[in-house]
Amino acid sequence: MHDKSFPTDRRTLLKGAAAGAMLLTPGAALAKAGDREAIRKAAEAGYQDSVRRIQDWIKLPSIAAENLNMQEGADYMMRLARDAGFQHVEKVPTAGHPGVFATLDAGAKRWMGIYFMYDVKQFDPKEWSSPPLEARIVDKEGWGKAIMGRGAVNQKGPEGAFLAALHAFKAAGRKLPVNLVLVAEGEEEIGSPHFTQVVRRPDVLAALKKCEGVVIPTGWQSRDGSTDVNLGAKGVVELELVASGEKWGRGPAKDIHSSQKAIVDSPAWRLVAALQTLVSPDGNTPMIDGFFDNVRPLSARERQLIAANAAATNPEDVKRALGIKAFIGDEPWLKTQERLASQPTVNIEGLVSGYTGPGGKTILPGRAVAKIDMRLVPNQTRDEIVGKLRAHLDKRGFQDVEVNVSGGYDPTETAENSRIIRAQQAVYTRSGVEHTLYPRLAGSWPGFVFTSAPVSLPAGQFGLGHGSGAHAPDEYYVIESSNPKVQGLVGATMSFVDFLYEMASIK
């Protein structure tokens, strides 16, 4: 679900190939010069260990949707935290799969929160050019050496780079400049249905409340080295709409022969009838009653940021990257970019009914399913929208059409003047990394867990480095960059080192 970089990273889409290159200068040193140098040497010395740590982690896929390796994944996450120096490491049971809570008290003045996910997206090995659990090191044309495997960039690679930073501090004998609270979950890819149970547990909440903010490690550098600082993300709801003879009381309970269509109702046609009420005829505007009631229009500052983005990017590059020939409504590029940030959506992820193999099969299916995701913008909430969808269907006589929510969360917003946002900008700037301040990711991540009450902290993404293919085949994370503008694993590690120093000292 935290899936910014699929199928091409948004940064590429926004900035396009034409964006200007900038010199990469050595990262800042708010650390004493000697400290940073010692840590960098330790990071370099630990490179092989860091690579192997990511590879080994990829070899243990935890997939909540398939209930695969969930306890094992949580245990592994705990071991990784302990090895990196967290003194207190604890499994946090939930009504679903367990989370992990860990603290590293370095005796520093400030605390910072770190969010990890230990789960990965489902995968089909047949679609991969390299076995997705072998985490092989491959040559990625134009990028350099990369680890290829499920979870490589989403999120084990960047998380591994963050862990490598902690190992480097240890190996160099340097104290962390900030104390850390780690909260991790194994259900990110199913919409984080129980993660609030982790962060709201009184002791976890108390620990988080001491923090300046929460950061998820990422690696989203474009070819030109640039990256983003995001002030928020859309929320999301994932659900299945299910029409069935069983619930409807009409149509068959199971698939029957299609000749009976002459006298038997069809749940598949019922699903189609219900679906088409949800959007405008062109499929682009949600028509669920009251859907837009709480949508807050873009602010002047948001429009300003979007305009700057739009001016710096080329729509043709974005079309090429997405494999499309046209944007919705053939609108001007600025309008399209405003849509991306501001438009809530109702999307069909998948349709499944009856016979789905090659050719045909003369059946009247007893059940039809539409997999739907809805992206939400402030001030919509997940609960509000799920309730409105239910009411919308009920009002039209579709009481029998099930709305089975599998996950989701509210939109996220973080203030531009928060320390974690300013620290990101400062590190990027001093590293010579061009970075765009962007109002809202069109994708989603469970930042609302942190930004909404009772935690109420700023939350965002940070990290140099590069990977791509989240949720897709051939997912990868660069460990040895052949592009001087893009950091490999050691550079990514050092970006976290610099960020921790920055968080310690920023006003």
Next chain:
Amino acid sequence: MHDKSFPTDRRTLLKGAAAGAMLLTPGAALAKAGDREAIRKAAEAGYQDSVRRIQDWIKLPSIAAENLNMQEGADYMMRLARDAGFQHVEKVPTAGHPGVFATLDAGAKRWMGIYFMYDVKQFDPKEWSSPPLEARIVDKEGWGKAIMGRGAVNQKGPEGAFLAALHAFKAAGRKLPVNLVLVAEGEEEIGSPHFTQVVRRPDVLAALKKCEGVVIPTGWQSRDGSTDVNLGAKGVVELELVASGEKWGRGPAKDIHSSQKAIVDSPAWRLVAALQTLVSPDGNTPMIDGFFDNVRPLSARERQLIAANAAATNPEDVKRALGIKAFIGDEPWLKTQERLASQPTVNIEGLVSGYTGPGGKTILPGRAVAKIDMRLVPNQTRDEIVGKLRAHLDKRGFQDVEVNVSGGYDPTETAENSRIIRAQQAVYTRSGVEHTLYPRLAGSWPGFVFTSAPVSLPAGQFGLGHGSGAHAPDEYYVIESSNPKVQGLVGATMSFVDFLYEMASIK
């Protein structure tokens, strides 16, 4: 596609459990008494060989949709024909998979056509209680010993019983009372797309033109021993409706991340928009422009036959057998039965788009497919309806939505006073088998190939015996009946012997 007995045989549905039992008396002997007795002894002596012939055939599944064993299946069909006494046996190439043409000239006065299919429906072994290609002999509660396997009843069992009749004639040293023309195809289950190329080849056509009619061997006896004589069948068209970014020029060419829905059109929503124009909001009445133009209303005689059927059957039994709680519109039973025979349909066999596995996946699919079948009644034709569907979509701006027809054929009608219909009735009557004259199967079979020009012959189904589960798991064909009202393999074989004698002598 010739799928009368899935998921429960139509006979059961029509007659219900309450239908009265009748005495089974020995089959008629238009044959000299001694001939019939000798043939019966030969059929009994050949029982094990006949069982093995069906089992061996099941072990070689030909599936056109999967291009599985098609040449092998045609070769095997030819061997079976040769072994049964056909003197001329020939493979008939088509633009698709080959057909088989064979003749058996016994020096008789009349000729009769026999239609065989050598292909079977796809299957999933996981769903079967006995491996579908092992053709094991199982005890079928209430029926007796049966061969269980893909193709057992649809159509290798009944076809095997017919072949057993020819072997019995041979073994008894008796001449066939009629000469035979066998035409077989391997694409029945994909809608017989090339079978007209077989029957219209000049030499095949000339041979068929000599025939009284064409019969497909079946085995549809109900528990009470009764069966049907059908005067026709609906036609069918199977097709895929495909919406894709590629053809549309909008939306993605491949699946992309669902966050892009804010700015990218959705082929899945486009498919939904196109689909919902095809039927009334309740999904029960086709709304394709001009769909009903050529529908011939039921004749007085057809209404009479349906009324007799409706009176003899119990709607509650039919609901139970179908696993439904209500028929369309909760109409009176007679009306429902008229619908079954007279209503053309537009049915969704399957929906496939994007992510179809467990849980969700945040993608915007590049392609969406609805698998559709349409059942046609006289005087609709396949070509007419495909053309009207295309025009209907075009008129509404869906020129990009593909209509990929995979198979289908026109409705079939055969005159009540034809020799093959009267011979069926005569054999059943003299065998004490209650039989319903039914105007039109709601299912389909490619009888139009024979009933329409240029062949223009009566065509129908015939056979005693019982099997069920066509297109479903655990398909079976009874070889040793524990029900005195239902024939096993020898009885089925003898029904074909009697039918051949009847065809030789009927006025």
